[in-house]
Amino acid sequence: MNELTIANPANGQVIKTLQQTSQSDIARAFSKAKKSQRHWKETKLSERKRIIKAFNKNLDLEKAKLAKTLTKEVGKPISQSLNEIKGTVHRINYFLNHFEDVMKKTVYSKSEILEWEPLGVVGNISAWNYPYFVGSNVFIPALLTGNAVLYKPSEFATLTGQHISRLLRKSGIPSSIFQLLIGTGEVGASLLEEPIDGLFFTGSYPTGAKINQALSHRMIKVQMELGGKDPVYVTEDVDVQKVAEAVADGTFYNTGQSCCSVERIYVHKNIHREFVREFVDVVKGFRIGDPTNPNTYIGPLTRRAQIGVLMDQVNDALEKGARLETGGKPQTGTGNYFQPTVLSQTNHGMKIMRDESFGPIIGIQSVKSDSEAIEKMNDTTYGLTSSVYTKNQRRALKLMKEFQSGSVFWNCCDRVNPKLPWSGRGNSGIGSTLSEIGIQTFLQPKAYHLG
Numbered sequence: 123m124n125e126l127t128i129a130n131p132a133n134g135q136v137i138k139t140l141q142q143t144s145q146s147d148i149a150r151a152f153s154k155a156k157k158s159q160r161h162w163k164e165t166k167l168s169e170r171k172r173i174i175k176a177f178n179k180n181l182d183l184e185k186a187k188l189a190k191t192l193t194k195e196v197g198k199p200i201s202q203s204l205n206e207i208k209g210t211v212h213r214i215n216y217f218l219n220h221f222e223d224v225m226k227k228t229v230y231s232k233s234e235i236l237e238w239e240p241l242g243v244v245g246n247i248s249a250w251n252y253p254y255f256v257g258s259n260v261f262i263p264a265l266l267t268g269n270a271v272l273y274k275p276s277e278f279a280t281l282t283g284q285h286i287s288r289l290l291r292k293s294g295i296p297s298s299i300f301q302l303l304i305g306t307g308e309v310g311a312s313l314l315e316e317p318i319d320g321l322f323f324t325g326s327y328p329t330g331a332k333i334n335q336a337l338s339h340r341m342i343k344v345q346m347e348l349g350g351k352d353p354v355y356v357t358e359d360v361d362v363q364k365v366a367e368a369v370a371d372g373t374f375y376n377t378g379q380s381c382c383s384v385e386r387i388y389v390h391k392n393i394h395r396e397f398v399r400e401f402v403d404v405v406k407g408f409r410i411g412d413p414t415n416p417n418t419y420i421g422p423l424t425r426r427a428q429i430g431v432l433m434d435q436v437n438d439a440l441e442k443g444a445r446l447e448t449g450g451k452p453q454t455g456t457g458n459y460f461q462p463t464v465l466s467q468t469n470h471g472m473k474i475m476r477d478e479s480f481g482p483i484i485g486i487q488s489v490k491s492d493s494e495a496i497e498k499m500n501d502t503t504y505g506l507t508s509s510v511y512t513k514n515q516r517r518a519l520k521l522m523k524e525f526q527s528g529s530v531f532w533n534c535c536d537r538v539n540p541k542l543p544w545s546g547r548g549n550s551g552i553g554s555t556l557s558e559i560g561i562q563t564f565l566q567p568k569a570y571h572l573g
């Protein structure tokens with residue numbers, strides 16, 4: 123296959139050109155993995171644990187260098203790159219502390235025993251926006267539970283994928299048990315042609331749907347962590363300035379390129395004007411620019427093509443009567459920069475309230491009541507997270523029961539906790555990562571009937 127060119131989104135400069143993994147190399151990688159996985163699943167749990175512990179230590183030791191690479195290839199502000207790696211170390215500790223419990227056999231009686239086996243050789247096709255987080259959600263529990271992994275990082279996070287592969291090897295993972303495949307979606311599609319035992323995908327709904335279709339005739343585990351259009355409801359009883367700050371961070375952190383970024387805001391009509399004013403003030407204070415500067419909060423978009431998507435959402439909203447509060451266009455100069463943008467007086471006829479934006483733009487809409495907020499929040503094909511801000515816990519819990527999403531937040535947003543499962547409703551995906559459920563997902567039960 124052809125070459126892959128890796129460019130810096132902050133200035134367009136080419137960083138590196140790499141050879142993409144060919145179909146025949148993918149087939150070879152699969153057969154090597156298949157042979158070795160039989161041995162890997164018999165390796166003592168303590169040995170697998172020792173290796174992943176060493177990997178986690180190496181990740182921590184090299185975090186400054188790894189963060190620089192991540193910032194260079196995806197444009198993530200350097201402080202946020204470092205945060206991601208530190209957070210990943212914490213997350214991996216969760217897996218290390220819990221996988222043995224999940225794998226324990228259950229003896230119901232002398233003749234009835236339940237044991238857990240790994241799936242085999244699994245494919246992991248991943249996204250670029252949090253390559254350490256979303257990658258380690260899959261390959262760490264997969265490896266700990268005895269699977270072999272064929273890992274295809276996003277073409278926008280390949281250098282990070284190379285670091286991950288290098289550190290796993292350095293820490294003792296056999297070269298056949300974790301293998302890196304380099305390339306675009308074509309390489310991902312080629313991986314699906316191998317007789318893998320499971321496929322774990324993180325990425326957009328349209329790609330997830332294509333993968334689901336390609337694997338529809340195969341009786342293997344397919345797990346999908348997809349996009350979102352995550353709503354927040356701000357009720358009338360809150361400290362407006364504090365909540366505006368928190369929600370603005372949930373919207374614009376990682377330049378709005380998080381699966382759980384806030385993508386729609388509904389504000390009770392009694393405080394709507396005040397909230398918009400405070401929110402816009404916070405956004406105007408965000409520092410946009412060179413992602414290598416530790417004070418930068420908003421960096422370039424990773425993919426240049428997304429500028430067109432954002433511009434289309436802004437123009438569509440303006441044509442349909444939204445009001446531009448700030449931003450609204452790409453930043454002049456080099457790099458994929460888009461101004462942090464706030465639109466008010468939006469409605470559900472506008473793309474900005476329906477389609478995933480995945481960038482630093484947001485629509486704010488006024489609602490009259492809790493029931494209108496619920497109706498609007500659930501009016502989406504997605505269902506990853508939903509949040510409510512109120513001083514009243516009972517009111518919050520009542521609302522949260524109605525939200526159709528895998529995670530619900532009270533007085534917080536844009537948050538992930540390794541103890542709790544990460545899952546979506548609707549077009550946000552199938553299955554869960556994280557928590558004990560996200561470990562068990564790499565295992566299959568075997569029932570022993572002893573006559």
Ligand code: NAD
Pocket residue numbers: 247248249250251252256274275276277305306307308309310311312324325326327328329330332333347348349350380381382478480506544546550551
């Ligand atoms: P994407 O769908 O463009 O690409 C994801 C991966 O799929 C890449 O590795 C790509 O090369 C590969 N791919 C593309 N076409 C393929 C095909 N036909 N067959 C097999 N593989 C193919 O997504 P992205 O731009 O990398 O990531 C952004 C999306 O991911 C957003 O929608 C975001 O919300 C979502 N996301 C979700 C979560 C979650 O936990 N739910 C986490 C991070 C990102």
